[in-house]
Amino acid sequence: MKEDSDVTNVPECFISDHEGFLGSIKNLIKDFVVTEIDINGQHVNTASETQTPACASSHKYNEASADSMENSHQSVFQEADDSGDCGADATVPSPCSFDLSVILGQAVSEELEQFVLTLKDENTAKQELSLGHFPDKHHRANVHRAVRHRFPFLMTVTIQPEIRVREDPDYRELSQLVSEDEAEDFFRFIDAKVRGSSYTFGPDDSKEHRTVVHHFLSRRFGKLVETKSFSDLGKTAITVRLREQGRPKKRTTEERKEEEVYTAFTLCKENLETLEAISYMAAALGVLPSDFTYAGIKDKRAITYQSMVVKKVSPQRLREKSAEFEKRGMRLSQILPVSEPLRLGRLQGNHFDLVVRDLRPHEAGDTHSSGGNSHTHLTALVKEAVENVKARGFVNYYGPQRFGTMQSVQSDHVGLALLKEDMVGAVRLFFTPEEGDDPQSQAKRHFMQTDNAKECLALMPSSKARERLMLRALNRYGTGPDGCAQAWLSLPHSTRVFYPHAYCSRVWNEAVAHRLTTLGHRVRRGDLVWMQEEQNKPGDTGDTGSPQIHVVTEQEEQEGVYTLGHVLLPMPGNTVKYPENSMGTWFKERLARDGLDNCRFRVSGLKLNLPGCYRPLLASPRNLRYQLNTPARGERGGRGDEKEAFGSSSMSDWQLNGATVGGKQDSLTLTLNFDLDSSCYATICLREIMKCDP
Structure with a gap:
């Protein structure tokens, strides 16, 4: 096994020992087709027009993500990133959901930012700004929502079709009683109006002051909320609960x-x-x-x-x-x-139709010069490789898309800084520029050199929503530890948590490679597996919080009760159980090496909590079929004119009809069709087949 690659974070450790072959994917857009398989097992592009999509409210979380991530994380995390091999940052919901530059336009958005700064600096309550005219009622509604979310201390007024904005006097009064951050968070809580939710202010030892706050909240929001003081560990704080009958104001x-x-x-x-x-x-x-x-x-x-x-x-x-x-x-x-939205992770997996071009053996030499013999040898390599993975599966790594390919600083490095609560370091890693003079790199380079968020914001392309959200917060709150924390908080939760998840994914990849190289391909005592139904008895699982996890006993190892396909490895987190063999020690030492030996996998300042999850060591493609063809003739006559399927026929029945173009024999092309669970990467499946990065 080779050392972990700094570029991909995917170890070169495999489950099969066939030779593999070289080739390339995604030469053409049509070479990589991904079709979602819905919760009912239907390909979404062939489902009946009358069939109701599977939008049930309960869902199984699939670990990342995301992302990229063609995986959806099977875990107890509260978000998923199914992908079908998606891009590096695809694992997260859109960070521009409330990006005012999208809703208002760049010029008006910047004018609004300046208006807010003026309110803060000059302490004036009567200023008002026109955001423009919005004839479309849908657009008006979104302006109101977006402004309230971004600036909870502002109120918007419609004088059709114009929208004007001014400071909310209730916010000004509350911010004189509690901290500015608490006032903002309270107004976001009020605006969200999540039934049964609550908000707790910071500890307040003054009964007189608490009484003043109670009276203000009752006077201004009494129809919507109820308040009460609670004591915990000798400290008293006010908790506000949304009344059951609370409803948005004056909704028609x-x-x-x-x-x-x-x-x-x-x-x-x-x-x-x-x-x-x-x-x-x-x-x-x-x-x-x-x-x-x-x-x-x-x-x-x-x-x-x-x-x-x-x-x-x-x-x-x-x-x-x-x-x-x-x-x-x-x-x-x-x-x-x-009748309802679609839930993240509500899918069975993805179907892939892939084309791998320019096939050739790993060994050096002119693979085209020996004619049919070369093709015969290559065909044997392909058949052996695909049949091995079809029978044995592949190591269920997180793919390089999970970490950001071809980036100076990958997502897992940012995630490690966040887990260590190094907010400034995480921001600087996030804004580390790539080589080159593209606008995004120029803007990041300017920020790293000057620490001037406002100037960097002017340089940053409008399409870079995450970067712009963070720069606005850095401009407002500064680039110190508190300002950097506010910058991360400006991103949606699912975006923030993506980075620590990427770090945990890297550790998982390293763990599975270490498990295979040190403990082999057999199930060992202390490994974790899903509990078989007949073993699912109360008390068997200890305090892991997951009654389905079982620790393999010495007797079960000797009797071969489980196969390697049953083995799970934990994604680091605060609720998972680690293996009770040498892998448990490995996890402890690995986290300590990164300074996380006492990590709680919580970053309270960013409202991040990583409970962890269990991910199968192996994954398997389903309904796998594969074909070899010569692309020149096949593509001229429509793909498939000169291809032979040997996913279901013997090699003795298959003969290659090689074609020549310009006197040079064509390279072979492999077409693959298969299904994967939503937690799996097609590129990782290909990697096991080819024994190289495709």
Whole structure:
């Protein structure tokens, strides 16, 4: 086994020992086609128009993500990043859900930022700013929501079709009683109006002061909330609870009906990231990117099919926009009304149709000069490789997309800094520029050299939503530890948690390689497995918090009760149980090496909690078929003219009809068709087949 690659973070340790072969993927967009498999087992591009999509409210979380990530993390994390091999940062929901530069336009957004700074600096309460005229009512509604979310201390007023903004006097009064951060968080809590939710202010030892706060909250928000003082460990704080009858203020019947409209559709996109496609559709429809829900993220350099649901848009309106979307590489089909959004992770997996081009053996030499003999040898290599993985599966690594390919600083490095609560270090890692003079790298380089967030914001491309959100916060709060913490808090939770998850994924990849090289390919005492049903008895699982986890006994090892396919390895977190063999020691030492020996896997300042999860050591492709063909003839006559399927026939029945173009024999092309669970990467499956990075 070779050392871990600093580029991919994917160890070169395999489950099969065949020779493999060389080749390349994604030469053409059509070479990588990903089709989501919904919760009912249907390919989303072939489901019936009348079939209701699986949008049930409960869902199984799939570990990342994301991401990239063509995986959806099977874990107790509260987000997923299914992908079908998606891009490095694809594991997270859109960070521009409340990006005012998208909703208002860049110029007005910057004017609003300056207006807010003026309010803070000059301490004036009567200033007012016009955000412009918005004839479309959907656009107006989104302006109101986005401004309140970004600046909870502002209030928006509509004088149709103009929207004006001013400071909320209630916020000003509350901020004189509690801290500014507490006042902002309280107004976000009020604006969200999540039934049954609560908000607790910081400890307050003064009964007189608590009484003043109680009276203010009762006077201004008494119809919406109730307050009470609670004591814990000698400290008393005020907790505010939303009343059951609490409702948004003055919502009309029309607005309520609009909020309840959901439309499902299948999105086919080419050469677009999922979040890029959502941002464009949201702008065209006059809704927020956060109004779109989906089961998983899909790759950019591919043709992908996935289910989506959009809120507040009728099927008719969506159909009217379909022609406009098609010009941007998006095709919508199976458009129909549904009753609820789509939940992240609500899918069985993905179906892949892949083409690997320019096949050749690993050994050096002119593979084209020996004619049929070379093709015969290569064909034997391919058949052995694919059949091995078909029978034995592959090591279930997180793919390089999980960490960010070709980046100076990868996502797991940022995640480690966050877990160590080094907010400044994490920000500087995040803004480390790539080599080159593209606008994004120039902007990052300027920030690293000057520490001037405002100037960097002016240089940063408008498409870089995460970077712009963080820069706005850094401009407002400064670049010290507190300002950097506010910058991370400006991102959606699912975006923040992606980075620590990436670090944990890297540790998991290293762990599985160490497990295979030191303990071999047999199940050992102390390994973790899913508990068999007949063993599922109370008390068997200790305090792991997961009654399905079982520790393999010495007798079970000797009797061969379990196979390697049953073995699980934990993703580091605060609720997982570690193996009770040498791997348990390895995890402890590995985390200590990064300074996390006492890590609680919680970053309270960023509201991050990583409970961990259990991920199967092996994964297997299902419904695998494979074909060899010569691309010149096959592509001229339509793909498949000169291909032979040997996924279901013997090699003795297969003969290669080689073609020549310009006097040179064509290289072979391999077509693969298979299904993977949502926690698996197609590129990692290919890697096991080919014994190299495709």
